[in-house]
Amino acid sequence: MILPNNDFKSIADYFKKSKENTDRTVNDRTCIDLDFHDFFNSVDYTQSKPGQQCLYARLRNLGNGLLGVDSSEQLIHFLQENHEALNRVKKNLNRLNSHDAYYINSLFQDEPLAKPKWLWLMPILSFTSLALSVLSFFQFIFLVPLILLVVVNLLIHYWNKKNVYVYINGISQLLELIRCAKLLDKEDLPQLPGIGDDIKLLQTLKWQFAFFKIESKFQSDFTMLLWGVFELIKIIGLLEPLLFYKTIGSISNKRSAIKRVFQYVGELDVMVSTIRLRENLPFYCLPKINDENQFEGFEVYHPLIEKCVTNSFSLSNKSMLLTGSNMSGKTSFIRMVGLNAIAAFALNTCFASKFTLPILSIFSAIRMSDDLLNDKSYYFEEVLTIKHLLDMSKQKPCLLLLDEVFKGTNTIERIAIAKSVLSDLAHKTNFVLAATHDIELTELLSHQYDLFHFCEQVNNRDVDFDYRLKEGALKQTNAIRILEANAYPASVVSEARVIANKLQLQNN
CATH class of the missing domain: 1.10.1420 (MutS, DNA mismatch repair protein; Chain A, domain 3)
Structure with a gap:
């Protein structure tokens, strides 16, 4: 209630x-x-x-x-x-x-x-x-x-x-x-x-x-x-x-x-x-606090989602970059890890079968919007929020949760800024969990971040999400196929495919 x-x-x-x-x-x-x-x-x-x-x-x-x-x-x-x-x-x-x-x-x-x-x-x-x-x-x-x-x-x-x-x-x-x-x-x-x-x-x-x-x-x-x-x-x-x-x-x-x-x-x-x-709780564990800069969880679930699909992860001296389509589970996963970390430090209780982490301060940049009353655009709100994360990340070990950083600006500058910011945040004592749609970042950040993804299956007009965390970068995108499954005009779908293929060739 x-x-x-x-x-x-x-x-x-x-x-x-x-x-x-x-x-x-x-x-x-x-x-x-x-x-x-x-x-x-x-x-x-x-x-x-x-x-x-x-x-x-x-x-x-x-x-x-x-x-x-x-x-x-x-x-x-x-x-x-x-x-x-x-x-x-x-x-x-x-x-x-x-x-x-x-x-x-x-x-x-x-x-x-x-x-x-x-x-x-x-x-x-x-x-x-x-x-x-x-x-x-x-x-x-x-x-x-x-x-x-x-x-x-x-x-x-x-x-x-x-x-x-x-x-x-x-x-x-x-x-x-x-x-x-x-x-x-x-x-x-x-x-x-x-x-x-x-x-x-x-x-x-x-x-x-x-x-x-x-x-x-x-x-x-x-x-x-x-x-x-x-x-x-x-x-x-x-x-x-x-x-x-x-x-x-x-x-x-x-x-x-x-x-x-x-x-x-x-x-x-x-x-x-x-x-x-x-x-x-369906099950829980007592967290293990370590000094080894290791962060891992097994059969972790979100406490606010009924019949939540559990996921496991393990990070050691590297952060996590998540790719996947909308509604595939990226943001819920990031929130799940954040809430488990809070419960670990505050209640010595985790929603998992095993949860290990060092002492961390928790900061996030997930849900941002325009602040019209204070005359701040979406992008400017992002700038101020992430600047605070940059400052905090230099002062103490942090768990930093980010979702679609700098989506309030154009594609080229977004990718450039996101790469430089995520690189700066991911130094030794920090763990960063960042979700993105920009596949380019998986190549630019692979030396600092372990790559994971969520994906879905498109069958006729059905889109099935399994909400399972998978290792590696996302190999196949389904955005245009989802349009087709939802009966978009054939001309729209066809033109979108042609443009996407042309852009892909240019990028390659």
């Missing part, structure tokens, strides 16, 4: 605000190219909103989880062997499944709210209002200043409401986070860092949180009479602004503890999600 855009905005919020982004962060361009949101939906089995946010951050910040690979696998193995403990963990994580739990991260990631300079005046107004309220029972004359003061307090109270509404969802759910973490900590799960001290520190805030928990209940389950009485008491005593700024101050002093508890719960949920993911 595709989540609505506003949900993805909430899910991505923790990642986007994180200052822990690594040099292996998957950028927005690559996410678009690899259908990242669909991929996220397919691997997301989390029970909680913090778990969703941590899973998203893991998939974008490769190799930046709370636990190392070995510790994560030990915890996963423990939970798989202890079903009762796993079910209790799931039940406790589910306490944080409310949409409001998406706002917990704002309590430790957003800049603390600045206190108004006249905050010192609030206790005086509060005390005076309460005193006048008591005195007015004995002398009605005190009602006049009380009413005037209540008007002042009313203005302050509703001026502060906008601040309360920003924080109330996160504050009310923070109480649930503490309770959830406390229950999970009692499970004494292996490999997870202890957070007992952080929980004790945050529990000192429980009475303050309880006040805002009541406020959030009134918002969701409106009871006019009770709400009116409660609101009047808060206005007379300025209780809400006073307690709000005290709570915000306390939270600000404990941001590090909140963050550690959030990550503890979220990362544990990622482990639980990984267990469920693996259970629902």
